[in-house]
Amino acid sequence: MTEATVARFEHRRTTAESIQHFLHRFPTMVPVIVLIVSVAGFALAAPNFMSAFNLSLILQQVAVVGTLAAAQSLVILTAGIDLSVSAVMVLCSVIMGKLAVEMGVPVPIAIAAGIAAGLGTGWVNGTLVTRLRLPPFITTLGTLNIFIALVYYLSGRNTIRSQDIDASAPLLKLFGQNFRLGGFVITYGVLLMLAVFAVLYVALNMTAWGKRVYAIGDDAEAAALAGIRVNRVLLSVYVTAGLICGLAAWSSIGRVGSVSPTSFVEANLESITAVVIGGISLFGGRGSIAAPLIGAIIVGVFNSGLRLMGVDVLWQLFATGWLIIIAVAVDQWIRKIAS
Amino acid sequence: MTQNVLEARGLTKRYGRVTALDGCDFDLRPGEILAVIGDNGAGKSTLIKALSGAIQPDEGEIRLDGRPAHFASPLAARQSGIETVYQTLALSPALSISDNMFMGREIRREDLLGRWFGILDRARMDRIAREKLSELGLLTIQNIGQRVETLSGGQRQGVAVARAAAFGSKVVILDEPTAALGVKESRKVLDLILDVRARGLPIVLISHNMPHVFEIADRIHVHRLGRRLCLIDPKQHSMSDAVAYMTGAKVPEEVLAA
Numbered sequence: 393m394t395e396a397t398v399a400r401f402e403h404r405r406t407t408a409e410s411i412q413h414f415l416h417r418f419p420t421m422v423p424v425i426v427l428i429v430s431v432a433g434f435a436l437a438a439p440n441f442m443s444a445f446n447l448s449l450i451l452q453q454v455a456v457v458g459t460l461a462a463a464q465s466l467v468i469l470t471a472g473i474d475l476s477v478s479a480v481m482v483l484c485s486v487i488m489g490k491l492a493v494e495m496g497v498p499v500p501i502a503i504a505a506g507i508a509a510g511l512g513t514g515w516v517n518g519t520l521v522t523r524l525r526l527p528p529f530i531t532t533l534g535t536l537n538i539f540i541a542l543v544y545y546l547s548g549r550n551t552i553r554s555q556d557i558d559a560s561a562p563l564l565k566l567f568g569q570n571f572r573l574g575g576f577v578i579t580y581g582v583l584l585m586l587a588v589f590a591v592l593y594v595a596l597n598m599t600a601w602g603k604r605v606y607a608i609g610d611d612a613e614a615a616a617l618a619g620i621r622v623n624r625v626l627l628s629v630y631v632t633a634g635l636i637c638g639l640a641a642w643s644s645i646g647r648v649g650s651v652s653p654t655s656f657v658e659a660n661l662e663s664i665t666a667v668v669i670g671g672i673s674l675f676g677g678r679g680s681i682a683a684p685l686i687g688a689i690i691v692g693v694f695n696s697g698l699r700l701m702g703v704d705v706l707w708q709l710f711a712t713g714w715l716i717i718i719a720v721a722v723d724q725w726i727r728k729i730a731s
Numbered sequence: 732m733t734q735n736v737l738e739a740r741g742l743t744k745r746y747g748r749v750t751a752l753d754g755c756d757f758d759l760r761p762g763e764i765l766a767v768i769g770d771n772g773a774g775k776s777t778l779i780k781a782l783s784g785a786i787q788p789d790e791g792e793i794r795l796d797g798r799p800a801h802f803a804s805p806l807a808a809r810q811s812g813i814e815t816v817y818q819t820l821a822l823s824p825a826l827s828i829s830d831n832m833f834m835g836r837e838i839r840r841e842d843l844l845g846r847w848f849g850i851l852d853r854a855r856m857d858r859i860a861r862e863k864l865s866e867l868g869l870l871t872i873q874n875i876g877q878r879v880e881t882l883s884g885g886q887r888q889g890v891a892v893a894r895a896a897a898f899g900s901k902v903v904i905l906d907e908p909t910a911a912l913g914v915k916e917s918r919k920v921l922d923l924i925l926d927v928r929a930r931g932l933p934i935v936l937i938s939h940n941m942p943h944v945f946e947i948a949d950r951i952h953v954h955r956l957g958r959r960l961c962l963i964d965p966k967q968h969s970m971s972d973a974v975a976y977m978t979g980a981k982v983p984e985e986v987l988a989a
Contacts, residue, residue, distance in 0.1 A: 599849040600837035603830055607823040617785075617821035619806050619835030677825045 415726045419679065422722055423670050423686040426715075430690060434697030441700050444575030454666075454692040455567075455581035456481075456644045457659055461666035461684035462588045463636035466629050468667050469596075470609045471676025472521065472528030474630070477637050478659035479539035480513045484641030486543050489552040489651035492561035499563040507638035513539060514634020518627035536660070543653045552651040568646025581643040585685070588636055592681045605629060609676030665712060666691060669719045673727075690715065734797050736761050736933050737782065737813070737902050742791035744777050751777040752788065753957035759902065764924065764934045766944040766965075769954030770977050775937055776906075778954065782935070783815040783904055784808030795901065806835075814899030818906045820891040824880035829853075829860040831879050832894045863897040864890075867926050885916025889923060896927045903927060904935040909943055921947055941970040953977055 405413070415422055434441045460477050467474040488506035491497040497505070513535065520531045557564050567581035596602035604625045607615040616622045648655055668674065669690055670683030694715065695708045739757035743750070751774045759765050769775045780786040782793065784802030793800045795811055802808040805815065822831050833856050839845035840852040857875050864875075869889045879887060888908055895903045905924065909917040917940075924947060928934055938944050944951060945965045953960045953976045960976055961983040975981035 594848075594850075598851055598853075600839070600851060601849065603826065603834070603837060603851075607826060607830075607834055610823040610825045614819060614821040614823055615834070617805060617815075617817050617819070618823075618831075619809055621806070677823070 412726060412728070415722075419671055419723075419726060420682055420686070422719070422726070423683060423690060426669075426719075427686055427690050427693065430693050430697070434693065434700070438697045438700035441697055445577065446696060446700070448575075448577040450689065450692040450696045451582045452570075452577075452579050452647070453696070454688040455579065455585045456640055456647050456656070457662045457666060457691075458585045458685055458688035459581075459588055459636060459640040459643055460659055460663040461670075461688050462585070462592055462681070463633035463640070464663040465667045465670075465672050465679070465681060465684040466592065466605070466633050466636075467528065468664075468672055468674060469605055469676060469679065469681075470626060470629050471612070471674075472626075472629075473532065473664070473674070474517065474528065474633055475532040475660055476513065476517060476536040476539055477633070477640075477663055478656050479536050479543065480510055480634060480637040481641045481644060481659065482653060482656055483513065483539045483543050483546075484510045484638045485645050485651050486547045486653060488564060488641060488645065489557065489561075490546055492564060493552050493556050493651075496560070499561045502561070503563070503642060506641055507635065510634040510636075510638025510641065511631055512634070513637070514631040515627070517634070518630030521630065522623040522626050547651075547653040549653055551653070554649040557645070557650065564642070564651075565646045565649065567643040568649065579646070581646050584639060584643050588639065589681060589685050596681050601625065601628070606677050610678070662688075662691070665716055669715050671719060671723055673723065687719075733761055735759060735794075737793070737795055737935075739778075739782065739793045740791055742778065742781055742788045742793070744774075744781060744786060744788050750957055752781065752791075754791070755954075755958040757782065757952065757959065758962070759933050759935060760950075762928065762931055762933055763949040764928055764936055764947055766936045766938060766948035766951045767954055768938065768941075768944060768951060768973060768977055773954045773977070774957040775954050777957075779815070779904060779906060779935070779937055782808070783813060785815075809898070812899060812901030813904065814895035814902070815904040816888075816891045816895045816906060816908060818910065820887055822879050822887060822891060825878060827876045827878055828864075828882075828890055829857045829875045831890060832856075832860045832863065832897065834894075836898070859897075863893050867893050867896060867923055869893060869923070883916065885912050885919055888912065888916070888920050892920070892923050892927065896930070896932060899932060901933075902935065903932050904937075906937045907939065908936070909938065909940055917943065941973060944973075945970055953983070955979065 440446055460481060463477050464474055484506040487509050488502050491502035491505055492499045517532055517535055520526050521528050567584055568579060570577050570579040596605060604615065604620050607620060608622055608625055612622055644656060645651055666688035667684045668687065670687030672679030672683045691712055694711045698708050698711060735758050737759040739755065742752045742755040744752040755778055757778065767775055777786065781788045784805045784807050787803065800811060823834065838852045838856050840850050844850040845852065861875050879890065882890065892905065892908065908920050912920060921943060924934060924936065936948060948965050951963045951965055951973060953963060953973065955977060963973065963983065972981065976983050
């Protein structure tokens, strides 16, 4: 077919447009660049920031929220949101602690029961979303409160002390243990987080399930018409998220040392923050699973860097707030090309 | 007379007090392009949804190759060999062409990785997708890994039609395939539909565009007030006749046998 040229609308791309196109093709580069720039900045500004000890500490500090962010991003990829992740995690850790320390149940069984509870909460969330067709935001806002109530009921508002765990159930603290790699101190909790992301990366990019998760997040109606059993996949996503929260619960006991019903209150929003800063779209269907890992590390880097510079804690929140807003603004700017 | 591929007798569907289908008949012969035309609200979409399994009729019977068929879902109709290209195309813009073609029926690797972990056979899916697209002359699409959102409207339609033609073994249903397209792209899609027919697949074409219908349809099913008013031969009737039948301005005299 020959085409007579009617009009030509070409123009030289400006630098900004070239960057825009590059980032549109490789959206994960945004958080990667932010991470590199912020690490470089704090390396110059904050004493000891680049020490192996400090870098290890940052990873240890983001391990629990990072694992939760993996669960959160699965749900967000389907254009949903899970406000109950932190409550589920605390619920699972309370179940593990109560069974193992207070009731003398064999520790592996207590841990299995806690993880099973995570699966169960995911099943409840997923069933409410798919069967009753409630919006995920409302569903998980409801179950957030219900699960917190269960946490208080089961724990009697009491903290299980670190010494008691050491005495009767040290396996609960497995993910707090560490090994040395050169000057770096790596906890098993960090390895767990990396393993969760690695498994999700394979599942999302190389299996039919992953393609379906993205398709549903992109356009659930189109996915259903194309023959995907949308409800079945959605349910599996919430159950998987619950499972990851259960693993995060085990990891959190190692990180904190004790089991407290009032711990990790802010982990919900921190997990969403990591996902957003990483660049996964809240509208679903877009973004790499590597994104929330990078997002969580960026928040950790800012917190650590500002603290080492001796800046008041309030400025950490201030910086995180701006990071969220800038991340979403950049995301919108990049996406202008697609429309 | 040859066996009809797909036929329906007395299909009725009510939504509350509204009767969308009122004892509707339908016949599709092997290898033909059957156009379905009708005014807005005549019940065309309801008919198509019943044939493609998206809704279940209250009464009546659907027969595929002469055997009674009950489609509980679009998936059931697809598994029986009826592929539908919806007006919305049912594509996922953020996924690649290849991913879209295999959406919902991805191919796994045959080794242990595929059987135990469900790892996909990307190379094979890409190869089949490329084959199917070039069979239908959609060679302009260069990169099978390209995201669908980067394609033009006509190219997207092409991917959706190619997907249906690749997997539909009995019938392909096309809902308004040219409605959103410009002249040149419409042309390509019409050629694509003729290509699909040339491969022996019968096609149900729902369209408002009379020139397109009269150009490529072998027979025209005129739908009015929830049922088939008549079946006409586009060579014996004019476009204005068809529009007149559709709107009730004129009553057809001689009608084609089903």
